[in-house]
Amino acid sequence: MTSVGASIVAWSQASLRRKLLLPWGALATVIVILVLAIAQNFIGQAITEIVRPDPICPLTGLRATGDAVPARPALAVKIENSPLARPQAGLNDADIVYEEPVEGGITRFIALYQCADVDRLGPVRSARTTDPDVLVQYGAPLLAYSGGAGEVVRLIRDSTLLDVGFETNQDLYERDPAREAPHDVFSSTAVLWGGATWPAEAPDPVFAYDAAAPTAAKRAAKVHLDFAGSSDVWWAWDPSGGVWLRSHGDVPHTLEGGEQVSATTVVVQVVEVRPGTIIDAAGNPSPEVTLVGSGKAYVFRDGLVVVGRWVRDSLDQVTRFEDASGNEIALAPGRTWVELLPSTVPVEIVRKAPAA
Numbered sequence: 164m165t166s167v168g169a170s171i172v173a174w175s176q177a178s179l180r181r182k183l184l185l186p187w188g189a190l191a192t193v194i195v196i197l198v199l200a201i202a203q204n205f206i207g208q209a210i211t212e213i214v215r216p217d218p219i220c221p222l223t224g225l226r227a228t229g230d231a232v233p234a235r236p237a238l239a240v241k242i243e244n245s246p247l248a249r250p251q252a253g254l255n256d257a258d259i260v261y262e263e264p265v266e267g268g269i270t271r272f273i274a275l276y277q278c279a280d281v282d283r284l285g286p287v288r289s290a291r292t293t294d295p296d297v298l299v300q301y302g303a304p305l306l307a308y309s310g311g312a313g314e315v316v317r318l319i320r321d322s323t324l325l326d327v328g329f330e331t332n333q334d335l336y337e338r339d340p341a342r343e344a345p346h347d348v349f350s351s352t353a354v355l356w357g358g359a360t361w362p363a364e365a366p367d368p369v370f371a372y373d374a375a376a377p378t379a380a381k382r383a384a385k386v387h388l389d390f391a392g393s394s395d396v397w398w399a400w401d402p403s404g405g406v407w408l409r410s411h412g413d414v415p416h417t418l419e420g421g422e423q424v425s426a427t428t429v430v431v432q433v434v435e436v437r438p439g440t441i442i443d444a445a446g447n448p449s450p451e452v453t454l455v456g457s458g459k460a461y462v463f464r465d466g467l468v469v470v471g472r473w474v475r476d477s478l479d480q481v482t483r484f485e486d487a488s489g490n491e492i493a494l495a496p497g498r499t500w501v502e503l504l505p506s507t508v509p510v511e512i513v514r515k516a517p518a519a
Contacts, residue, residue: 220278221365222258222301224372224496227278234363235277236325237304238355242272243288246393248346252419253284259369260426261501263293264436266447268391273297275304276352277365283419285349287329287336290315292439293452293503295322300481302366307355309336309348312441312449327358334358369481373493379486380467385513388431388504396502398429400466400516406497407463427497430484431461432473436505452503460484461510464495468512 218227222237237258242251244262254260257274265271273294274284289310295318298304306319309329319326329336329348335358338347388396398407409416409424416424435458438448460473462484471486484492504510 220258221368222275222277223498224368224370224494225278232365233278234365235356236361236364237298237301237366238276238352239294239298239301239304239306239324240274240276240284240350240355241288241290241294241306241308242274242284243286243346244271244394245269245346247343248286248288250417250419251286252349253281254418254424255422255498256281257498259499259501261297261503262390262394262396263291263297263452263503264390264450264505265291266443266449267445268393270390270394270396275301279352281352283349283351284355285339286342286346287348287350288345290319290328291449292318292441293450293454295319295324296452296454296478297503299323299478300369303361304366305355305359305361307335307350309345314441325359325361327355332358370484370499371491371493372496374496375493376465376467376495377462377469377486377492379488380465380469382514383463383466383468383512384516386429386431386461386463386468387511387513388502389508389511390504398426398463398500400463401425402466405465407500409500425498426500427464428494428499429463430494430499430501431463431504431510432482432484432501433459433461433506433510434503436507450505454478454482454503458506460492461512462492462494 218230218232220227220232242254254274256279258277259275261273262270263273271288287307287309290308292315294306298306299322303323303325305325305327307327327335335354336348336350339349383400385397385399390396395412397410401408406425406427407429418424435453436450439451441449443449455475455478457472457474460471462469469486469492471484471492473482473484475482486492
């Protein structure tokens with residue numbers, strides 16, 4: 164074979180080898196790309212899991228029990244607190260509870276729910292003019308109540324609140340035959356949330372939360388808030404449970420099932436109260452509570468108290484609790500009770516628990 168022929172043969176063999184190797188090289192490249200893509204996706208998911216913040220309930224500061232905070236508004240329920248209404252149901256499942264003075268020397272509760280579902284709530288009773296002023300801080304919550312003066316109902320329906328009251332939504336409630344009327348109206352969170360159309364989003368937080376107690380806090384074992392004879396409120400710190408336990412006088416305030424009412428944080432918001440123009444059947448004026456402006460405030464948490472003030476410049480703003488330096492006072496994550504205490508009632512703090 165001539166040298167030219169040999170060269171041609173060698174070139175042909177090399178070309179064939181290149182043609183045979185080319186598909187395998189391309190396949191190897193594809194495999195490498197796929198492996199890198201899968202690895203990148205896995206690493207990206209792992210990083211996302213690491214940096215993704217825990218879903219935090221906006222009205223408690225606690226981690227939500229599921230993978231996300233429920234996409235629903237707050238639900239406010241007016242729960243009665245006259246002696247005939249006790250024991251109540253559902254107060255220890257609320258995220259936040261407000262206690263407000265009403266006529267006749269009694270108080271009434273606004274119990275707010277957002278993260279939790281509760282099978283039984285009540286007794287549900289009538290609304291007051293104070294309720295919309297409190298609840299607009301929570302966006303567009305649902306309000307469950309049973310009865311109310313015409314002016315009160317008008318205020319509710321002119322506000323951002325979603326009215327799921329008894330008078331126009333009787334199918335959302337049931338009467339307990341073991342209770343005497345009007346202390347017999349009950350419902351559940353599932354039924355009440357199902358009674359209205361609402362935006363599928365959670366409310367913004369109203370309070371700041373921090374597991375660490377403020378450094379300015381002082382020791383407190385008990386606090387006494389004597390709203391009236393039937394609402395002579397005591398809160399006592401229970402170090403074993405890490406909660407404040409509620410009593411009326413020396414009688415523990417217990418719920419259906421015997422559990423004592425408790426709170427992680429108790430906020431005492433000292434407010435001005437004046438007689439309103441609405442008069443009840445017994446001739447008592449319904450109190451009007453002033454919730455715009457400022458006043459003294461006490462934040463009880465972790466067996467401690469921080470004395471400061473509350474500030475709210477207008478109804479379309481939230482209430483801010485500040486210490487003596489103007490810093491916002493953080494609440495302990497968990498259930499909060501806000502006591503709307505008339506300025507005429509003293510706040511009596513017991514610094515040390517009695518010896519056992």
